[in-house]
Amino acid sequence: MAKDDEFLSSEEINKLENLNWSDVTNELIRNKELVRAENEVLFPKGEVARNKPANKATALSLEFLYDIPLTLRVEVGGKRMLVSEVLGLESEGILELDKAVGQPLDIYVNDVLVGYGVIVEQEKKYGIKITEILDEKERLAALHLGTSATINPKS
Numbered sequence: 001m002a003k004d005d006e007f008l009s010s011e012e013i014n015k016l017e018n019l020n021w022s023d024v025t026n027e028l029i030r031n032k033e034l035v036r037a038e039n040e041v042l043f044p045k046g047e048v049a050r051n052k053p054a055n056k057a058t059a060l061s062l063e064f065l066y067d068i069p070l071t072l073r074v075e076v077g078g079k080r081m082l083v084s085e086v087l088g089l090e091s092e093g094i095l096e097l098d099k100a101v102g103q104p105l106d107i108y109v110n111d112v113l114v115g116y117g118v119i120v121e122q123e124k125k126y127g128i129k130i131t132e133i134l135d136e137k138e139r140l141a142a143l144h145l146g147t148s149a150t151i152n153p154k155s
Helices: 010-017 021-042 056-065 083-087 136-145
Strands: 072-075 105-109 112-122 125-133
Antiparallel strands (some): 112 125
16 A cells, blocks of 8 residues: 555556445444444433543543543633734733733633633642633534634623
8 A cells, every 4th residue: 555645556546446335335334333332332312421421331431531632721811913013022011911800711622612710829830720611512612613702701
């Protein structure tokens, strides 16, 4: 088979042309059925996993997800600027952001808004005290609307 950075050879193209597409279709159907069966075991009756797995079997089957790295970001505020304004920035200058002092900060996981919090000091480091975690519907809405979507926190 060709490497990622190479083109397919004429022999490989001929093999593709002679491919039995019914076998491919059957394999896709089998995979779809396996995924459905697994989802029914993991999430009975359409439930979604919460903080704790429903049972020990579910806990074991989800363990492979535990080591997936995620990026957590807390956004203090933002500002749109022209290139000329960015080029004019100087040390000791102050940028006025779009959030008011005391307004909850946005907490994102992998660029999806998941909640709000306030800045705290924890052992001489900044920390975030979580004040609200969005419910599943709000997180899905933020995901579908993109990172520019803002959902007003319940204050």
